[in-house]
Amino acid sequence: xxxxxxxxxxxxxxxxxxxxxxxxxxxxxxxxxxxxxxxxxxxxxxxxxxxxxxxxxxxxxxxxxxxxxxxxxxxxxxxxxxxxxxxxxxxxxxxxxxxxxxxxxxxxxxxxxxxxxxxxxxxxxxxxxxxxxxxxxxxxxxxxxxxxxxxxxxxxxxxxxxxxxxxxxxxxxxxxxxxxxxxxxxxxxxxxxxx
Numbered sequence: 001x002x003x004x005x006x007x008x009x010x011x012x013x014x015x016x017x018x019x020x021x022x023x024x025x026x027x028x029x030x031x032x033x034x035x036x037x038x039x040x041x042x043x044x045x046x047x048x049x050x051x052x053x054x055x056x057x058x059x060x061x062x063x064x065x066x067x068x069x070x071x072x073x074x075x076x077x078x079x080x081x082x083x084x085x086x087x088x089x090x091x092x093x094x095x096x097x098x099x100x101x102x103x104x105x106x107x108x109x110x111x112x113x114x115x116x117x118x119x120x121x122x123x124x125x126x127x128x129x130x131x132x133x134x135x136x137x138x139x140x141x142x143x144x145x146x147x148x149x150x151x152x153x154x155x156x157x158x159x160x161x162x163x164x165x166x167x168x169x170x171x172x173x174x175x176x177x178x179x180x181x182x183x184x185x186x187x188x189x190x191x192x193x194x195x
Contacts, residue, residue: 025155032158035165040079046072047157054150062150069157070130073123076161077101080168099127102164109167119163126156 036044046068053065077098084093088107091100102123110116130153 025158028158028162032162032165035168036161039165039168040075043072043075043079046075047161050154050157054147054154059144059147062147063145065150066130066145066153069126069153072157073102073127073130073160074098076164077105080105080164099123106164106167119167122156122160122163126153126160129153129156 033044033047036047050065050068050072053061053068056062078101081093081101081104083095083097083101086093088100088104091097091103093101093104103120106116106119106123110119
């Protein structure tokens, strides 16, 4: 009886928590994927391709996942703050400076200074980490990208993109007005003068 109870308890605990991490990540993944699809389907496809690449057993696809993540961030910067010759707070906003352009978007979109600094730190970390990893793999250094490193990059990419997309509807559009697609019921009623 004791052995049966121990076995049943162990099995119960194993099943009880088995899907927790997967379910939590699925919530994040669904939210990010859906918003990216609305913003630009090509960006959502890049994230899906990176996710598929890290699931592969081929080592060359793991480093490809990092390149895809970097391209995703560059594409996101293109959507949110296109390249320009201007400087913002001493930072260049040309095509190659995708991290700076994401910063410029966050400066406009995030009102809370503490939230803005936290989101910027996350973008800086991921951008620098991917650039260094990319340089190592391009130089043919023996430090190959492991599957775990590639998976971490994907998770970080999801977190960074979620940080940024959370403020997408709060940023003014090019015309200076909020996007009606992200308006709340109260905002729509106010605009339409309906109660």
